[in-house]
Amino acid sequence: MATTGGALDAVVVGAGLAGLACAGDLLTAGLDVRLVEASDAVGGRMRSDRYEGFVIDRGFQVFNTSYPQVRRRLDLRALALRPFTPGVLIHTDRGRLRFSDPTRRPREAADLLPGRLAGTRDLLALGVLSARDMLAPAGVLKRGEERTTRSALAAAGLSEEFVERFFRPFLSGVFLEDELETSSRVFHLVWRSTLRGTLCLPTDGIGAVPRQLADALPAGTLRLESPVDRLTDDGVLLTTGTELAAKAVVVATGPGPAAALLPAAHIGPYRTTTTYYHTADTSPLAEPTLLTDERRRFLNTCVLSEVVPGYAPAGTALIATSVLGTDTPGREARLRTALAEAYATDASAWRLLTVRTIEDALPAMPPPHRLTTPAQLAPGRFVCGDHRATGSVQGALASGARAAREVLRELRP
Numbered sequence: 344m345a346t347t348g349g350a351l352d353a354v355v356v357g358a359g360l361a362g363l364a365c366a367g368d369l370l371t372a373g374l375d376v377r378l379v380e381a382s383d384a385v386g387g388r389m390r391s392d393r394y395e396g397f398v399i400d401r402g403f404q405v406f407n408t409s410y411p412q413v414r415r416r417l418d419l420r421a422l423a424l425r426p427f428t429p430g431v432l433i434h435t436d437r438g439r440l441r442f443s444d445p446t447r448r449p450r451e452a453a454d455l456l457p458g459r460l461a462g463t464r465d466l467l468a469l470g471v472l473s474a475r476d477m478l479a480p481a482g483v484l485k486r487g488e489e490r491t492t493r494s495a496l497a498a499a500g501l502s503e504e505f506v507e508r509f510f511r512p513f514l515s516g517v518f519l520e521d522e523l524e525t526s527s528r529v530f531h532l533v534w535r536s537t538l539r540g541t542l543c544l545p546t547d548g549i550g551a552v553p554r555q556l557a558d559a560l561p562a563g564t565l566r567l568e569s570p571v572d573r574l575t576d577d578g579v580l581l582t583t584g585t586e587l588a589a590k591a592v593v594v595a596t597g598p599g600p601a602a603a604l605l606p607a608a609h610i611g612p613y614r615t616t617t618t619y620y621h622t623a624d625t626s627p628l629a630e631p632t633l634l635t636d637e638r639r640r641f642l643n644t645c646v647l648s649e650v651v652p653g654y655a656p657a658g659t660a661l662i663a664t665s666v667l668g669t670d671t672p673g674r675e676a677r678l679r680t681a682l683a684e685a686y687a688t689d690a691s692a693w694r695l696l697t698v699r700t701i702e703d704a705l706p707a708m709p710p711p712h713r714l715t716t717p718a719q720l721a722p723g724r725f726v727c728g729d730h731r732a733t734g735s736v737q738g739a740l741a742s743g744a745r746a747a748r749e750v751l752r753e754l755r756p
């Protein structure tokens with residue numbers, strides 16, 4: 344076993360959002376840090392690939408500008424963000440209905456007139472719920488009663504009919520579960536950021552977000568293609584046989600590898616999602632809008648090339664559609680039928696470009712769910728990642744920040 348140099352202050356294992364945030368904060372505090380990443384680029388679950396001239400994110404995802412960690416760490420202007428239309432379209436048996444934000448797009452709010460998307464009581468209850476989630480201090484939402492999202496929506500006075508039409512399809516795409524069994528605290532925080540922020544995508548793909556964080560690290564900090572095999576008494580052992588000695592080790596690898604490297608981390612179950620990428624000669628929906636399905640045959644779909652034209656070569660439309668679970672025989676054919684209905688078009692000539700299944704996409708977050716969990720497991724041993732907070736960009740970055748604070752507390756009491 345070869346050991347390189349003297350002991351570092353810290354080794355951070357994994358250059359997803361959590362590891363990037365942790366390493367960045369430790370470097371800012373003046374520590375000697377290495378960030379080691381198994382694959383050939385940073386980003387983890389938030390990466391984009393070039394595929395046959397298209398930009399393919401590792402599963403459909405959106406970027407929310409209102410997350411506190413996002414505002415603190417990222418230069419949003421440099422990401423050249425392209426927004427989705429605020430709100431969503433819902434495919435129903437009565438045709439397509441638009442759930443829009445009347446404060447941002449009053450002219451598109453016709454479906455919010457009583458009797459179309461919802462009745463007067465539901466609209467009033469929705470207004471009260473939204474005003475509270477948007478305006479109350481975040482601490483109030485974090486301390487609110489903990490129950491399932493379904494119970495919280497019922498307690499807010501929303502009818503089951505409206506919940507089934509709007510919230511259940513919409514939130515299934517957010518939490519990657521379609522029973523509304525996610526913690527109500529997580530729901531209120533997500534609803535708050537949806538109302539306050541803008542959903543968008545960077546012009547160069549979602550992977551531009553972690554790349555910007557990595558570009559800010561001093562040269563020599565990041566080592567790509569350096570998988571960690573195991574933790575040692577002195578630091579970490581890379582699969583190449585090289586040992587990196589460090590006073591503190593932070594495991595930021597995502598759930599599976601973290602459980603293997605640090606069994607004491609006790610990581611809960613994750614949700615799986617699959618995104619189907621189709622191409623078409625003409626765009627089936629001439630606007631950058633999320634479309635959900637009241638019958639929940641898919642989580643959501645959108646014409647990505649309407650959001651960011653550069654995701655597809657000129658003259659081609661790129662459509663991303665996500666479902667729960669994995670790709671199974673016949674699933675794409677059934678999905679195509681549902682998409683033809685939802686987009687009110689003939690989808691038989693669409694080409695299936697590629698399929699992305701992300702096994703460990705988001706942690707399951709049923710109540711009671713701890714919004715933040717300590718990073719330190721033992722002296723010199725820390726863990727971070729979305730499983731220590733919430734399954735989101737905000738959660739991953741915040742857990743990295745927390746791990747950095749705890750490392751600093753140990754190394755500089």
Ligand SMILES: Cc1cc2nc3c(=O)[nH]c(=O)nc-3n(C[C@H](O)[C@H](O)[C@H](O)COP(=O)(O)OP(=O)(O)OC[C@H]3O[C@@H](n4cnc5c(N)ncnc54)[C@H](O)[C@@H]3O)c2cc1C
Nearest residue numbers: 357359360361381387388402404405571596597728729736
């Ligand atoms: C399909 C999908 C859609 C999503 N949609 C949204 C959304 O719309 N909004 C939102 O806020 N969030 C969304 N998320 C969640 C968000 O992307 C994640 O919460 C976040 O990226 C997790 O970051 P992380 O750093 O915790 O873990 P990861 O991104 O998993 O990073 C772990 C890193 O560790 C590396 N690694 C693993 N093993 C080793 C090893 N042995 N040695 C060295 N390195 C190793 C991996 O290669 C990886 O780079 C979505 C996620 C997915 C998958």
